[in-house]
Amino acid sequence: MNKTTRNASCFTRRALTLAVAAGLSSGVVANSHAELTGFYDGETLEILTPWTPGGGADTWGRYVSATIGPYLGEDVSVQVINRPGAGGVQGSNEFQLRTASDGMTVLLQSAGQVFPFMYGSDAVRYDFRDYEPIVAMAQSGVVYASADLGIEDPLELWEVDELIYGEVSPQAIGSMALAAFALLDLPHDAIFGYQSRGPTRLALEQGETNLDFQTTSAYTSNVEPLVEEGTAVPLFSLGVIDTDGELVRDPAFPDMPTVAEVYEERHGEAPSGVAWDAYRAVLSAGSIKMLWAKADAPKDSINDLRYAFEQAREDEDFMADSVEANGPYEWLVGDDAYTAMSATLDVSEEALNYLRKTFKERYDADL
Amino acid sequence: MLAASFDALSLILDPSRLVFMLLGISVGLVVGILPGLGGVVGMSLLLPFIYGMDPHAATAMLIGMAAVIATADTFPSILIGVPGSAGSQATILDGYPMAQQGKAGRALSAAFSASLIGGLIGALVLFAILPIARPVVLAFKSPHLFMLTVLGLCVVGLLAGKYPFRGILATLIGIMIAMLGSAPSSVTFRFVGDSVYLMDGIPLSILAMGLFAVPEIIDLLADNRAVSKVKEISSGWKDGVRDTIRNRWLVLRSAALGVAVGAIPGLGGSVVDWLSYGQAVQSSKDKSGFGKGDVRGVIAPESSNNAKEGGALIPTMLFGIPGSGTTAVLLGGLILLGIQPGPSMLTTDLSITLTIVWTLALANVVGAFACFLLSRPIARLSTIPAAKFAPFLLIIMLVGAFQNTNQWGDLVAFIVIGMFGWLLKSYDWPRAPILIGFVLAPSIERYLTISASRYGWSWLSDPIVIVIGVLAVAVVAAGVCAKRKGLGET
Numbered sequence: 001m002n003k004t005t006r007n008a009s010c011f012t013r014r015a016l017t018l019a020v021a022a023g024l025s026s027g028v029v030a031n032s033h034a035e036l037t038g039f040y041d042g043e044t045l046e047i048l049t050p051w052t053p054g055g056g057a058d059t060w061g062r063y064v065s066a067t068i069g070p071y072l073g074e075d076v077s078v079q080v081i082n083r084p085g086a087g088g089v090q091g092s093n094e095f096q097l098r099t100a101s102d103g104m105t106v107l108l109q110s111a112g113q114v115f116p117f118m119y120g121s122d123a124v125r126y127d128f129r130d131y132e133p134i135v136a137m138a139q140s141g142v143v144y145a146s147a148d149l150g151i152e153d154p155l156e157l158w159e160v161d162e163l164i165y166g167e168v169s170p171q172a173i174g175s176m177a178l179a180a181f182a183l184l185d186l187p188h189d190a191i192f193g194y195q196s197r198g199p200t201r202l203a204l205e206q207g208e209t210n211l212d213f214q215t216t217s218a219y220t221s222n223v224e225p226l227v228e229e230g231t232a233v234p235l236f237s238l239g240v241i242d243t244d245g246e247l248v249r250d251p252a253f254p255d256m257p258t259v260a261e262v263y264e265e266r267h268g269e270a271p272s273g274v275a276w277d278a279y280r281a282v283l284s285a286g287s288i289k290m291l292w293a294k295a296d297a298p299k300d301s302i303n304d305l306r307y308a309f310e311q312a313r314e315d316e317d318f319m320a321d322s323v324e325a326n327g328p329y330e331w332l333v334g335d336d337a338y339t340a341m342s343a344t345l346d347v348s349e350e351a352l353n354y355l356r357k358t359f360k361e362r363y364d365a366d367l
Numbered sequence: 368m369l370a371a372s373f374d375a376l377s378l379i380l381d382p383s384r385l386v387f388m389l390l391g392i393s394v395g396l397v398v399g400i401l402p403g404l405g406g407v408v409g410m411s412l413l414l415p416f417i418y419g420m421d422p423h424a425a426t427a428m429l430i431g432m433a434a435v436i437a438t439a440d441t442f443p444s445i446l447i448g449v450p451g452s453a454g455s456q457a458t459i460l461d462g463y464p465m466a467q468q469g470k471a472g473r474a475l476s477a478a479f480s481a482s483l484i485g486g487l488i489g490a491l492v493l494f495a496i497l498p499i500a501r502p503v504v505l506a507f508k509s510p511h512l513f514m515l516t517v518l519g520l521c522v523v524g525l526l527a528g529k530y531p532f533r534g535i536l537a538t539l540i541g542i543m544i545a546m547l548g549s550a551p552s553s554v555t556f557r558f559v560g561d562s563v564y565l566m567d568g569i570p571l572s573i574l575a576m577g578l579f580a581v582p583e584i585i586d587l588l589a590d591n592r593a594v595s596k597v598k599e600i601s602s603g604w605k606d607g608v609r610d611t612i613r614n615r616w617l618v619l620r621s622a623a624l625g626v627a628v629g630a631i632p633g634l635g636g637s638v639v640d641w642l643s644y645g646q647a648v649q650s651s652k653d654k655s656g657f658g659k660g661d662v663r664g665v666i667a668p669e670s671s672n673n674a675k676e677g678g679a680l681i682p683t684m685l686f687g688i689p690g691s692g693t694t695a696v697l698l699g700g701l702i703l704l705g706i707q708p709g710p711s712m713l714t715t716d717l718s719i720t721l722t723i724v725w726t727l728a729l730a731n732v733v734g735a736f737a738c739f740l741l742s743r744p745i746a747r748l749s750t751i752p753a754a755k756f757a758p759f760l761l762i763i764m765l766v767g768a769f770q771n772t773n774q775w776g777d778l779v780a781f782i783v784i785g786m787f788g789w790l791l792k793s794y795d796w797p798r799a800p801i802l803i804g805f806v807l808a809p810s811i812e813r814y815l816t817i818s819a820s821r822y823g824w825s826w827l828s829d830p831i832v833i834v835i836g837v838l839a840v841a842v843v844a845a846g847v848c849a850k851r852k853g854l855g856e857t
Binding site: 052053054055058059062063065066079080082083084085086087089090093119123164168169170171191192193194195196198199201202203205206208209217218220221222225324325365366367 | 407410411414415418419504505506508509549551552553554555563564566567632686687688689695696697698699700702703705707708709710711772773774812813814816817820821
């Protein structure tokens with residue numbers, strides 16, 4: 001991982017907390033992941049989900065709530081509690097300000113609360129770096145184009161006259177694709193205002209746009225049929241961040257090049273520098289779903305939560321179900337989860353300024 | 368496909384699955400009858416149970432719940448003039464006066480029979496056009512959607528009653544209220560100040576309840592009288608059914624409108640009852656009874672708001688894009704069951720699709736009959752003095768308001784809007800246009816932004832845009848003419 005991003009962090013005032021938290025969590029890892037303490041036996045664990053039921057992150061949370069109970073102890077019930085508001089900020093503030101540190105509640109993190117956190121919104125009262133990482137999953141997606149463009153290879157994108165990309169808002173998950181375009185320096189028009197990524201896909205099918213991004217599950221169910229019938233062309237995947245913090249090919253699309261590979265093919269060298277840091281920050285912000293516990297929750301609760309996910313991912317049946325429901329993505333536990341998120345959590349002020357400047361220049365958008 | 372559909376029918380008629388469908392229907396009935404609770408609440412209640420369930424049983428349960436809400440929510444609309452959920456407000460305009468005249472039985476039975484037929488038409492259309500609907504949904508680009516929302520806004524002209532100017536002003540107020548909160552295409556928050564609550568804007572159900580329910584209850588309490596001004600409720604159950612049969616073309620037209628509005632994603636299915644009401648007024652020769660207890664004003668919205676769910680399922684299943692709030696949560700439920708809506712709904716997951724269609728049809732029949740059975744005892748509510756039931760009702764409504772976001776802001780918003788609604792009612796200002804402006808404003812802004820940034824000015828010369836534009840002007844003109852002839856106030 002790139003150490004300079006850590007050091008140049010704008011959050012130096014937080015550095016001490018961070019060091020302490022990191023030290024604590026590694027201590028837990030070393031000592032007591034060996035067994036369950038029975039903290040949750042007969043208890044109910046709540047997953048605080050700051051959105052209405054039915055969205056992507058809520059669905060992931062409900063998958064966890066339905067499957068992890070048996071690994072957490074005897075007779076453990078796990079429930080999703082929806083606290084919608086302000087795109088996820090409201091429920092996360094509630095977790096910070098009002099939720100007891102008794103280990104009975106964990107916070108579900110997804111793009112909705114992370115972007116306002118990363119860009120420093122005034123409404124945000126929480127800081128993920130104050131929490132203990134439990135488990136994470138990075139689910140990425142694919143950038144594809146309409147077959148009308150007549151291209152087959154991502155490198156041909158630069159020969160197209162008019163690339164039109166449909167987007168929801170500059171801080172929606174589609175901004176991962178926008179950051180990828182910035183990294184690749186790809187000229188395009190972005191049309192903002194679509195309600196969600198479903199309508200942007202519809203817009204591509206209608207010919208209103210010709211470039212689009214979809215997350216893995218939507219791509220598999222709704223775009224692959226278009227690719228088969230010859231109306232859409234896959235270009236590249238956004239890639240996922242592995243346990244070393246490196247960008248690797250998306251396991252759901254092992255044959256598709258990542259943004260980094262397209263960059264390397266075009267420039268003859270691997271991407272680096274501030275645009276690369278910015279891309280990875282936006283990528284982990286947009287693609288990772290994660291559970292966090294309060295740092296002052298009982299040690300046994302944090303130990304048991306991590307232990308449960310470590311056991312679960314060793315279980316072939318659990319993993320087979322998980323691949324079916326979530327795609328072939330890894331369950332990253334404890335420090336691995338933090339590492340995957342660190343491109344966002346430790347983003348440099350320089351990279352943030354680069355994003356603000358790029359979005360202002362390209363789209364006249366304030367982040 | 369016929370053989371497959373009978374296989375699916377035998378699948379859901381299996382007693383172990385039928386039980387879950389009936390369970391879903393019961394939840395739907397309760398949620399529908401309680402004012403302020405709607406499909407989203409019902410879905411949230413059922414979602415925790417569906418993981419790991421047999422997919423056919425689980426979809427039958429979810430759809431069973433969603434299908435009967437638009438039938439059951441008629442009770443409070445007609446009997447106490449309080450919307451049962453966001454989709455049954457227009458029913459109040461004529462259904463409530465009917466209840467006041469002691470004709471609650473007739474209004475309810477007309478509503479349920481119209482609902483039943485509307486729901487069945489919705490299911491039938493879903494079955495018939497699902498295989499060919501893809502190009503139809505794809506035909507509506509952003510400029511067309513913009514013009515359709517403008518057309519919807521113009522229907523306000525038909526609802527504004529005797530003061531057209533107040534109608535326009537009320538619409539603008541509705542649009543202004545919708546501007547609170549986050550902007551659709553950027554990271555801007557409007558008129559929010561330091562309030563995190565306001566970042567999402569005012570929830571629709573709070574606005575609807577505040578505008579329509581609170582003023583009614585205040586007035587009832589002030590007079591301490593019962594809703595019905597006559598002591599005995601005439602039965603009139605058969606008359607209601609006869610009304611529906613006599614107005615069969617209106618039922619068909621309204622149902623078709625409901626399906627169409629539901630099927631086009633982003634049009635705001637929650638105003639379909641008003642659009643349908645406007646259409647009924649527009650197409651009637653004798654408009655004098657509307658707003659004073661004309662049964663057609665009950666039949667039109669009820670047949671369309673139930674047909675809407677069938678329409679809304681088309682984009683949900685074909686594209687994974689929900690056509691209404693209820694279908695949005697349903698989509699999450701399907702994904703939890705391991706079903707990713709998309710083209711596969713017509714191939715590998717066809718049996719699930721057919722389960723949905725059958726459940727929609729069956730649940731409509733069961734739900735309508737359940738409502739018929741319940742209506743005799745429930746209709747007596749309209750003879751009870753307000754002081755006895757209003758406290759109970761207020762509590763339910765406050766709980767309903769609070770469950771929107773579980774923040775105190777919900778209660779504050781509910782009370783403030785309620786007071787505002789009472790002032791409007793006292794000074795004879797139309798309230799429906801506020802709601803319509805509120806619901807359509809985000810779509811209007813969204814599609815105008817997209818049209819302008821994608822096509823510049825050229826979209827204005829698109830033939831479909833021009834046709835809808837002419838239609839919109841015609842609707843306004845017709846509304847103004849009708850007013851000259853003295854249309855009843857609404």
